[in-house]
Amino acid sequence: GENVEQHPSTLSVQEGDSAVIKCTYSDSASNYFPWYKQELGKRPQLIIDIRSNVGEKKDQRIAVTLNKTAKHFSLHITETQPEDSAVYFCAADGSGNTGKLIFGQGTTLQVKP
Amino acid sequence: GAGVSQSPSNKVTEKGKDVELRCDPISGHTALYWYRQSLGQGLEFLIYFQGNSAPDKSGLPSDRFSAERTGGSVSTLTIQRTQQEDSAVYLCASSLRHKNIQYFGAGTRLSVL
Numbered sequence: 490g491e492n493v494e495q496h497p498s499t500l501s502v503q504e505g506d507s508a509v510i511k512c513t514y515s516d517s518a519s520n521y522f523p524w525y526k527q528e529l530g531k532r533p534q535l536i537i538d539i540r541s542n543v544g545e546k547k548d549q550r551i552a553v554t555l556n557k558t559a560k561h562f563s564l565h566i567t568e569t570q571p572e573d574s575a576v577y578f579c580a581a582d583g584s585g586n587t588g589k590l591i592f593g594q595g596t597t598l599q600v601k602p
Numbered sequence: 603g604a605g606v607s608q609s610p611s612n613k614v615t616e617k618g619k620d621v622e623l624r625c626d627p628i629s630g631h632t633a634l635y636w637y638r639q640s641l642g643q644g645l646e647f648l649i650y651f652q653g654n655s656a657p658d659k660s661g662l663p664s665d666r667f668s669a670e671r672t673g674g675s676v677s678t679l680t681i682q683r684t685q686q687e688d689s690a691v692y693l694c695a696s697s698l699r700h701k702n703i704q705y706f707g708a709g710t711r712l713s714v715l
Contacts, residue, residue, distance in 0.1 A: 592637075
């Protein structure tokens with residue numbers, strides 16, 4: 490069935506360092522890959538997304554790379570700040586024509602000041 | 603509206619009772635999704651509505667779960683004869699059309715005692 494695997498489950502970095510979170514997906518028909526940030530007790534918020542017609546996308550300190558052949562995509566955060574601490578979820582659009590998202594299990598990122 | 607609105611924010615119920623959770627999507631958004639987030643887990647797709655089309659119910663975990671969307675706007679998720687394993691945060695998301703960016707509500711935290 491449809492599946493998205495996300496690693497690592499927890500990540501601790503020093504402020505200013507980079508953080509990388511990796512995801513793999515099973516459905517080769519997936520074309521849309523968003524990343525959501527969820528702070529404790531808050532709603533998930535989209536931070537960046539990528540579609541299958543590009544290999545990389547950047548937005549200030551955040552970048553996402555996509556390898557469709559290998560069916561994996563990664564989130565890169567540079568110059569991390571304490572306010573980047575949160576749970577990050579990757580997702581891939583599922584089968585059918587609905588746009589439903591299949592989510593990874595989440596990565597808890599802690600940025601130490 | 604300003605964003606996706608969900609009510610109630612918290613719901614405590616006794617095992618065996620029925621509950622109704624409400625979602626008010628962003629005005630003009632035709633696609634609406636329900637997801638479930640269990641403690642420390644990723645988001646699990648439940649059901650999808652798009653305009654007047656038949657909903658995609660493929661994610662509903664049992665026949666105790668049902669949802670409707672009246673007038674193409676507000677949606678209600680109903681759980682009958684609640685069980686303890688139904689305890690989770692139920693999140694609603696809407697998007698302008700299917701396969702567009704999904705915006706999430708703050709969720710309803712359901713606790714079944």
